[in-house]
Amino acid sequence: xxxxxxxxxxxxxxxxxxxxxxxxxxxxxxxxxxxxxxxxxxxxxxxxxxxxxxxxxxxxxxxxxxxxxxxxxxxxxxxxxxxxxxxxxxxxxxxxxxxxxxxxxxxxxxxxxxxxxxxxxxxxxxxxxxxxxxxxxxxxxx
Amino acid sequence: xxxxxxxxxxxxxxxxxxxxxxxxxxxxxxxxxxxxxxxxxxxxxxxxxxxxxxxxxxxxxxxxxxxxxxxxxxxxxxxxxxxxxxxxxxxxxxxxxxxxxxxxxxxxxxxxxxxxxxxxxxxxxxxxxxxxxxxxxxxxxxxxxx
Numbered sequence: 083x084x085x086x087x088x089x090x091x092x093x094x095x096x097x098x099x100x101x102x103x104x105x106x107x108x109x110x111x112x113x114x115x116x117x118x119x120x121x122x123x124x125x126x127x128x129x130x131x132x133x134x135x136x137x138x139x140x141x142x143x144x145x146x147x148x149x150x151x152x153x154x155x156x157x158x159x160x161x162x163x164x165x166x167x168x169x170x171x172x173x174x175x176x177x178x179x180x181x182x183x184x185x186x187x188x189x190x191x192x193x194x195x196x197x198x199x200x201x202x203x204x205x206x207x208x209x210x211x212x213x214x215x216x217x218x219x220x221x222x223x224x
Numbered sequence: 225x226x227x228x229x230x231x232x233x234x235x236x237x238x239x240x241x242x243x244x245x246x247x248x249x250x251x252x253x254x255x256x257x258x259x260x261x262x263x264x265x266x267x268x269x270x271x272x273x274x275x276x277x278x279x280x281x282x283x284x285x286x287x288x289x290x291x292x293x294x295x296x297x298x299x300x301x302x303x304x305x306x307x308x309x310x311x312x313x314x315x316x317x318x319x320x321x322x323x324x325x326x327x328x329x330x331x332x333x334x335x336x337x338x339x340x341x342x343x344x345x346x347x348x349x350x351x352x353x354x355x356x357x358x359x360x361x362x363x364x365x366x367x368x369x370x
Binding site: 102103109112113115116117118119120121123132133134142143144146147148150151153154155158159160162163164165166167168169 | 255256303307308
């Protein structure tokens, strides 16, 4: 992996975005098992409807995992110091999320050269479902 | 209303062994195709002793153990009203296949907004490995929407 250097990145730079396929039931079932989140509201339409939802919907942590993929495709995970998100809305079946990130600050943090990245996950209708921040330590020089 | 007596409540420890097949399944479920998350040789080539747990994986500890659902029951939050509001991770060192991670959490705050229409529960957690080294700190905000 070609790791971005602290000196070569600028505030405003964008990470390569990550386009996901539309959310389907199979993805939700697989993630329920893999994540340990067996809440039936995400995998059983009857339960979701009884809860007043039109249908099953994505686990919040699935959306956060996708944003995590955006970060670890840009830098190795060992450089990730913080990862914070706020869940802004429900990700419904058929939503095709696009994860994006933009450098908003260059800073020293605990003796390391770091960048703060503003994160978003937005569906094909322009609705943002996740907003967040990551703190990533970058190497200084070539 | 969620009883504020739960502020300070400590959840039972959740022990999560980091297992190869589970990480491979998790990678498949999130569509992760980078081989360091599924192939031990690729992980070692990247400097890890074995497959690393992806950034959000440790959230599984209290789901597997049941501690997360037990808390929701204790607080009497109906599952239909429950939302995950915020999630944070602060990373100290990786957790890899072969490690055993223990997560200890406490309820650090309970508050409401909009005259009780929205109630918030803040849970803070420390994840340590089998050598008692800090792996990560987690912060979860649960929302009960009335």
